Amino acid sequence: MTESNRLRIAIQKSGRLSTESQQLLKSCGVKFSINEQRLIAHADNMPIDLLRVRDDDIPGLVMDGVVDMGIIGENVLEEEQIERQTLNKPADCLKLRQLDFGSCRLSLAVPTEFSYADASSLEGLRIATSYPNLLRRFMQQKGITYRDCMLKGSVEVAPRAGLADGICDLVSTGATLEANGLYETEVIYRSMACIIQSTQTQSPTKQALIDKILSRVNGVIRARESKYILLHAPTETLDQIVALLPGAENPTVLPLNDDTNRVAIHAVSTEDLFWDTMEQLTALGASSILVMPIEKMMG
Numbered sequence: 001m002t003e004s005n006r007l008r009i010a011i012q013k014s015g016r017l018s019t020e021s022q023q024l025l026k027s028c029g030v031k032f033s034i035n036e037q038r039l040i041a042h043a044d045n046m047p048i049d050l051l052r053v054r055d056d057d058i059p060g061l062v063m064d065g066v067v068d069m070g071i072i073g074e075n076v077l078e079e080e081q082i083e084r085q086t087l088n089k090p091a092d093c094l095k096l097r098q099l100d101f102g103s104c105r106l107s108l109a110v111p112t113e114f115s116y117a118d119a120s121s122l123e124g125l126r127i128a129t130s131y132p133n134l135l136r137r138f139m140q141q142k143g144i145t146y147r148d149c150m151l152k153g154s155v156e157v158a159p160r161a162g163l164a165d166g167i168c169d170l171v172s173t174g175a176t177l178e179a180n181g182l183y184e185t186e187v188i189y190r191s192m193a194c195i196i197q198s199t200q201t202q203s204p205t206k207q208a209l210i211d212k213i214l215s216r217v218n219g220v221i222r223a224r225e226s227k228y229i230l231l232h233a234p235t236e237t238l239d240q241i242v243a244l245l246p247g248a249e250n251p252t253v254l255p256l257n258d259d260t261n262r263v264a265i266h267a268v269s270t271e272d273l274f275w276d277t278m279e280q281l282t283a284l285g286a287s288s289i290l291v292m293p294i295e296k297m298m299g
């Protein structure tokens with residue numbers, strides 16, 4: 001019995017995406033507790049089951065319709081999509097939206113002593129990677145032939161171990177590359193986590209639940225990107241002050257008790273307010289500036 005009336009969402013069991021994937025779903029009001037030994041976590045308050053698996057398995061589970069949704073890095077999604085297209089296996093899924101975590105890049109890197117001009121410097125050389133399909137697509141576009149060295153892990157030690165001349169691996173800060181005597185020469189793919197849906201979900205009740213989750217995800221991310229700003233401003237610099245608040249075109253302006261020269265401004269800003277903007281606001285006479293996080297947003 002593989003069909004279920006409950007919505008199945010696949011998330012990474014443990015790794016770079018797991019905490020934030022769980023946190024996102026919790027912020028969307030899905031209540032669950034994780035038992036480390038268990039593959040499945042049942043939500044207490046909604047007909048949702050979380051499937052906790054290796055991230056590599058998530059795109060395939062969604063594309064085969066085994067689960068309805070998944071949270072996955074775009075790098076892994078696209079790698080699996082190309083792989084399946086080559087093998088004529090189901091490769092479709094709907095990318096519902098990009099998320100605000102899991103940022104990384106897939107890059108080419110070579111040993112410090114390697115003199116690299118452009119990707120053609122790798123012509124005929126061996127490149128170690130866990131992303132053979134994304135690498136092949138990039139190299140084909142550039143018209144460069146190279147030799148594969150497929151490694152699921154420890155890609156960064158391949159050149160030193162004499163297994164490859166360069167690597168194509170995920171980078172976020174570059175510290176791992178540096179520690180292995182490598183330097184980044186070319187970004188071939190930029191990735192964030194994303195939320196995907198199976199094209200095989202048919203039940204209208206499940207679809208309604210997916211729509212609800214997606215709308216809450218939108219609200220959570222919008223709230224995380226926004227700030228609530230309160231400040232006092234002199235009336236004569238009001239317009240200049242409002243112009244400095246990022247994405248807050250129509251703030252609420254309220255009178256202050258016993259002060260006709262100053263007003264209170266309440267605004268939702270679509271970006272964080274940086275220190276230099278706060279200093280510019282103060283220079284225009286603003287005072288009592290408060291910048292507060294927003295927990296939820298809708299409408």
Ligand code: ATP
Pocket residue numbers: 012013014015016017053054055056072073074075076102103104170171172173191192193
């Ligand atoms: P699993 O055991 O689930 O297969 P993994 O070792 O393949 O885990 P992680 O290292 O946990 O995967 O990375 C998961 C995803 O996190 C990556 O595919 C990528 O989308 C994202 N990510 C963000 N920053 C980095 C980084 N610096 N290095 C690797 N992946 C990163």
Ligand code: MG
Pocket residue numbers: 054055056
């Ligand atoms: Mg993996």
